[in-house]
Amino acid sequence: MSVEWARIDGPVADRGSFPNPYEIETPPGCEGWEEMYPYYALFDERRRESDEQRFWFWNSMHFPLPMPAFDVFCIDSPYDGIGSWQNRVFAVPPAMGIDYRCVNGYIYISGNAVTDPEKIAERAGYFQERAGHYFANWNELYAKWRVKVDAMIRELTELEVPDLPEYEPREVVFENDRNLRFYDVLDAYSRTLRLGDLMWQHHSEFLLLGYGAYMTFSEFCKGHLPDIPDQHVAQMVAGIDVILWKPDAELRRLARLAIDTGVDAAFAEGRTPTEIDAELAESEAGRAWLAELEEVKDPWFNMATGDGLYHYYGSWLDDPSIPYASLIGHVAALKAGEDIERPTEQLARERDRLAEEYGSLLDADARKGFEELLALSRTVFPYVEEHKFFCDYWFLTRWWNKIREFGALLAEHGFLEDAEDVFQLSRHEVNGALDELVLTWSTGGEPIGPKHWPPIVTRRKEILERLADWTPPPALGVVPDEVNDPALVMLWGVTTERVQEWARSAETDGELTGTAASPGVAEGPARVVKTVMEISDIREGEILVCTITSPAWAPIFSKIEAAVTDIGGVMSHAAIVCREYGLPAVVGTGRATAQIRTGQRLRVDGSAGTVTILER
Amino acid sequence: MPGTVKNYGRVLADLRAADAESFGGKSSALGELIAAGIPVPPGFAVSTAAYRAFVAGAGLDPMIAPAMSGLAPDDVDAVGAVSHRIGEAMRSAPIPSSVRDEVAERYAELGEPPVAVRSSALGEDSREATFAGQQETYLWVHGAEGVCGAVRDCWVSLYSPPAITYRARLGAGAAEPAMGVAVQAMVDAEVSGVMFTCNPVSGDPSMVAINASWGLGLAVVGGEVTPDDFLVSKVTREVVRRHVHAKEVEYVPDAGGGGAVRREVPSERRDLACLEAGAIDVLIEVGRRIERHFGSPQDVEWAIARDGELPSSLFVLQSRPVTTASARREQPEPASAMSLLMRTFGVEAVGSDPEGV
Numbered sequence: 001m002s003v004e005w006a007r008i009d010g011p012v013a014d015r016g017s018f019p020n021p022y023e024i025e026t027p028p029g030c031e032g033w034e035e036m037y038p039y040y041a042l043f044d045e046r047r048r049e050s051d052e053q054r055f056w057f058w059n060s061m062h063f064p065l066p067m068p069a070f071d072v073f074c075i076d077s078p079y080d081g082i083g084s085w086q087n088r089v090f091a092v093p094p095a096m097g098i099d100y101r102c103v104n105g106y107i108y109i110s111g112n113a114v115t116d117p118e119k120i121a122e123r124a125g126y127f128q129e130r131a132g133h134y135f136a137n138w139n140e141l142y143a144k145w146r147v148k149v150d151a152m153i154r155e156l157t158e159l160e161v162p163d164l165p166e167y168e169p170r171e172v173v174f175e176n177d178r179n180l181r182f183y184d185v186l187d188a189y190s191r192t193l194r195l196g197d198l199m200w201q202h203h204s205e206f207l208l209l210g211y212g213a214y215m216t217f218s219e220f221c222k223g224h225l226p227d228i229p230d231q232h233v234a235q236m237v238a239g240i241d242v243i244l245w246k247p248d249a250e251l252r253r254l255a256r257l258a259i260d261t262g263v264d265a266a267f268a269e270g271r272t273p274t275e276i277d278a279e280l281a282e283s284e285a286g287r288a289w290l291a292e293l294e295e296v297k298d299p300w301f302n303m304a305t306g307d308g309l310y311h312y313y314g315s316w317l318d319d320p321s322i323p324y325a326s327l328i329g330h331v332a333a334l335k336a337g338e339d340i341e342r343p344t345e346q347l348a349r350e351r352d353r354l355a356e357e358y359g360s361l362l363d364a365d366a367r368k369g370f371e372e373l374l375a376l377s378r379t380v381f382p383y384v385e386e387h388k389f390f391c392d393y394w395f396l397t398r399w400w401n402k403i404r405e406f407g408a409l410l411a412e413h414g415f416l417e418d419a420e421d422v423f424q425l426s427r428h429e430v431n432g433a434l435d436e437l438v439l440t441w442s443t444g445g446e447p448i449g450p451k452h453w454p455p456i457v458t459r460r461k462e463i464l465e466r467l468a469d470w471t472p473p474p475a476l477g478v479v480p481d482e483v484n485d486p487a488l489v490m491l492w493g494v495t496t497e498r499v500q501e502w503a504r505s506a507e508t509d510g511e512l513t514g515t516a517a518s519p520g521v522a523e524g525p526a527r528v529v530k531t532v533m534e535i536s537d538i539r540e541g542e543i544l545v546c547t548i549t550s551p552a553w554a555p556i557f558s559k560i561e562a563a564v565t566d567i568g569g570v571m572s573h574a575a576i577v578c579r580e581y582g583l584p585a586v587v588g589t590g591r592a593t594a595q596i597r598t599g600q601r602l603r604v605d606g607s608a609g610t611v612t613i614l615e616r
Numbered sequence: 617m618p619g620t621v622k623n624y625g626r627v628l629a630d631l632r633a634a635d636a637e638s639f640g641g642k643s644s645a646l647g648e649l650i651a652a653g654i655p656v657p658p659g660f661a662v663s664t665a666a667y668r669a670f671v672a673g674a675g676l677d678p679m680i681a682p683a684m685s686g687l688a689p690d691d692v693d694a695v696g697a698v699s700h701r702i703g704e705a706m707r708s709a710p711i712p713s714s715v716r717d718e719v720a721e722r723y724a725e726l727g728e729p730p731v732a733v734r735s736s737a738l739g740e741d742s743r744e745a746t747f748a749g750q751q752e753t754y755l756w757v758h759g760a761e762g763v764c765g766a767v768r769d770c771w772v773s774l775y776s777p778p779a780i781t782y783r784a785r786l787g788a789g790a791a792e793p794a795m796g797v798a799v800q801a802m803v804d805a806e807v808s809g810v811m812f813t814c815n816p817v818s819g820d821p822s823m824v825a826i827n828a829s830w831g832l833g834l835a836v837v838g839g840e841v842t843p844d845d846f847l848v849s850k851v852t853r854e855v856v857r858r859h860v861h862a863k864e865v866e867y868v869p870d871a872g873g874g875g876a877v878r879r880e881v882p883s884e885r886r887d888l889a890c891l892e893a894g895a896i897d898v899l900i901e902v903g904r905r906i907e908r909h910f911g912s913p914q915d916v917e918w919a920i921a922r923d924g925e926l927p928s929s930l931f932v933l934q935s936r937p938v939t940t941a942s943a944r945r946e947q948p949e950p951a952s953a954m955s956l957l958m959r960t961f962g963v964e965a966v967g968s969d970p971e972g973v
Contacts, residue, residue: 094962124963131961132954208961216953216960223948226818232851357851361821365950372953486961607856 018503020052021476024103030463033105036069036426041102056101056108056476057494061567062309064530064547066105066467069460070403070423070430074309075100075107077197081204086487091126092208095485105467108476111485134209138379142206149202149390156195156398161188161405164413164441182438185409189434192402193427199399203391210380211490217373224366225358231518231579236355237377238576240348242385247300251323252340255330257292261285267331273324302394306531311423315397329558406430413437414450416457424457474502474590493568493588502590514589516609517575522562522584523614528598543604545596549574557581562604564592564611578606586611624666624718628659628798638663640736640796645935652909654902654932659731659800660722664738666715667771667795674709689784695777702775711764719767720760729801730756730869733766735773736796755832755876756802756869763799770797803931804869805919807890808833809843812938813903814913821913824848824900828891830881831866833917833933840865844890848900855896860889895920898927906935913938
């Protein structure tokens with residue numbers, strides 16, 4: 001098998017190429033952006049010979065915005081996790097881990113291939129034994145995983161960020177049982193970082209194996225049933241009663257409760273959560289409803305408002321406007337006599353019917369493989385669907401808040417103007433600032449930090465704002481002959497065909513292609529949404545154009561006509577939700593948010609996987 | 617004529633696959649269809665024994681055998697001359713009265729409707745029979761005399777030039793030629809066509825491909841029109857591809873007597889889709905039943921009668937296994953689920969399965 005996809009010998013001119021990563025210009029006013037990022041994350045001249053001969057693509061799925069310095073943690077740590085499991089634990093034969101580089105604040109990634117056939121054979125031995133054990137004991141291992149993840153979330157929740165009082169408490173002396181605050185602050189900070197690493201370790205444990213099992217089933221289906229739509233493959237596997245749907249199910253239940261207990265008038269269109277809560281607090285029934293809401297919040301409000309990897313994405317707990325908007329919508333729908341229930345029984349019947357019908361079309365041998373792979377896919381799928389809730393949403397939104405508490409400590413002592421500014425420093429710089437803070441707190445000396453950090457923060461905020469206006473090319477470097485790194489294909493949907501389309505579509509205008517993820521055709525005005533902060537701009541009847549969506553966006557799907565995303569495959573969130581809502585979706589277009597402007601009329605063909613810009 | 621010994625025929629509904637030896641592939645396949653509950657126009661089959669009785673009774677053997685021996689399959693002129701000579705001899709030879717009486721009697725039992733008379737060749741692969749020109753069909757045949765004449769015409773087709781060439785190529789491997797005949801009530805088709813119970817291009821067994829045009833099936837089978845073309849999912853019944861073409865000609869029964877006539881499709885109907893969603897559903901349902909019965913993708917000829925209403929106006933005229941190159945497309949190599957899973961991760965040669973899936 002050829003694994004020469006990452007590095008290419010010989011002339012590359014006829015293959016076409018993406019921009020050279022060493023020739024990307026810095027946007028005006030953004031000079032010095034490099035200092036926000038680790039030295040190893042840059043396209044360094046000392047590595048030029050190899051780096052410019054590689055294929056790099058913008059990881060807009062996870063990093064659609066320029067990276068704040070602290071958020072780089074969420075690149076390093078997940079790539080530690082994925083790389084370790086893939087390369088050092090399971091030893092996936094042809095592929096090690098993922099390298100990343102930062103250009104103008106945007107993150108480009110590239111896989112590290114294994115090219116030596118002997119090495120590949122050696123790794124195959126490890127992989128079969130180790131991955132085989134995981135597949136054979138999946139349920140047991142996943143149950144253990146749930147326990148580990150629960151413990152990790154609990155530890156994070158209970159972790160205290162100490163303050164620095166003028167005097168140590170009496171207990172230090174009279175109980176003689178505790179450490180001093182300077183130690184506690186540093187210890188809590190380092191423990192917070194380690195918990196973050198632990199989360200990414202857990203997050204990546206089943207990732208590749210889970211997606212790989214699904215992909216195997218999908219490929220099998222397409223081999224025997226060449227015309228099977230991707231969405232049918234997905235429907236046969238997807239869980240019905242999974243955590244992904246639970247938060248919205250709870251909101252529907254609360255909406256019904258509001259009507260049943262006569263407090264639904266509080267949920268008037270246009271009200272803020274605070275206004276709604278205030279009205280509810282005035283009546284007995286309203287207070288009972290609020291008490292029920294509190295029950296629901298833990299854990300179901302631990303949804304992120306965005307796709308988790310930036311510090312800006314808080315949870316529903318931090319910003320209840322999304323769940324409240326959803327409550328208002330559900331109450332209105334119920335009062336209008338609509339059925340807002342998810343038809344779970346019907347979905348389950350349809351899922352089983354599809355599996356039975358497709359299975360019955362195969363001969364005995366093929367049917368056996370079909371059923372084994374379907375069973376395996378269904379076994380691994382709870383992880384695929386649930387890990388995001390536990391890791392990316394629940395844990396990560398709390399973890400960012402924990403970092404905010406360190407920001408508050410630094411702000412309290414004048415090192416930062418605002419707790420939020422902590423995210424403009426790298427995790428190492430925060431450690432340095434805390435080092436100085438505890439040192440000067442201990443010694444009573446005068447800290448230089450309050451003069452040192454605020455101007456740096458101000459400058460970086462300016463740079464990030466300017467970088468947000470820069471449009472990153474979808475890929476850099478050479479166009480690969482072939483993409484066969486399992487991780488890139490499974491997790492990012494980056495295939496040979498997709499990359500070649502990117503290379504071609506640099507010149508084409510007016511039409512984009514992606515993965516046909518949910519059938520149907522729709523026309524309407526585009527709404528380009530680059531960050532979750534903009535989702536409240538979406539109007540009834542628009543076509544959502546975004547980098548990627550997350551389950552927290554669920555409420556807006558009842559407003560839109562179709563969805564188009566830059567990144568994602570047929571199992572991406574947008575695809576799953578659109579199929580549920582019967583909306584056309586085209587995912588993985590690579591550059592929809594860069595090529596389409598809000599207000600342009602689009603035609604989305606979710607069966608053909610095309611998006612046409614009708615009006616320029 | 618109750619009490620007449622019937623040796624040469626059988627009601628189609630009584631035939632099964634095992635009767636192919638005595639009645640040919642087409643008649644026995646129609647019997648199977650009827651047994652599977654598929655709507656097939658009623659009719660009867662004439663056995664290969666009838667053909668043999670005809671040849672023996674007319675003393676044709678001494679004439680046929682020498683004409684065929686040593687014939688070079690590539691010698692087009694010689695094949696043509698032999699075909700002509702044998703054909704002439706067969707056409708002027710009498711049909712034994714026992715055969716003639718039985719055909720007439722069965723035709724009477726059928727109610728003496730206009731019928732289609734089709735040859736039902738021997739041989740396992742009826743596709744080869746098509747290739748060899750042994751699949752003659754005579755439409756809209758009236759009267760016992762007419763039916764007997766058409767039966768004889770079917771027998772004659774056994775010595776059509778392509779059939780002769782085909783058997784000459786097989787040489788000693790060619791079985792002694794014989795021919796069965798199927799006689800079926802004619803369907804006055806408003807719409808007819810063919811249906812593949814798989815995608816003939818990709819080979820996907822979850823799809824059904826339908827070609828349909830106005831009138832009798834001749835226009836579609838003979839390639840005289842570009843038919844409407846539908847590709848439909850068996851699983852969801854969703855029409856995934858639909859091409860409606862201008863259908864210029866159609867075949868309809870000749871009002872003045874036997875046979876079918878070709879005429880222009882009136883302009884107001886030409887560009888209309890000749891199948892509605894409901895008709896497609898009925899076709900798919902029948903196609904699936906046929907396929908399940910035979911256990912492999914089928915190539916089905918069908919017609920929707922002018923009189924009557926769906927689903928009872930749909931008739932299946934013929935079904936045979938799909939044997940086009942695409943349907944024999946390269947199936948993915950059989951491999952265990954574990955080895956496929958391993959391949960996803962770039963493990964090419966799988967050794968012993970460590971723990972199983």
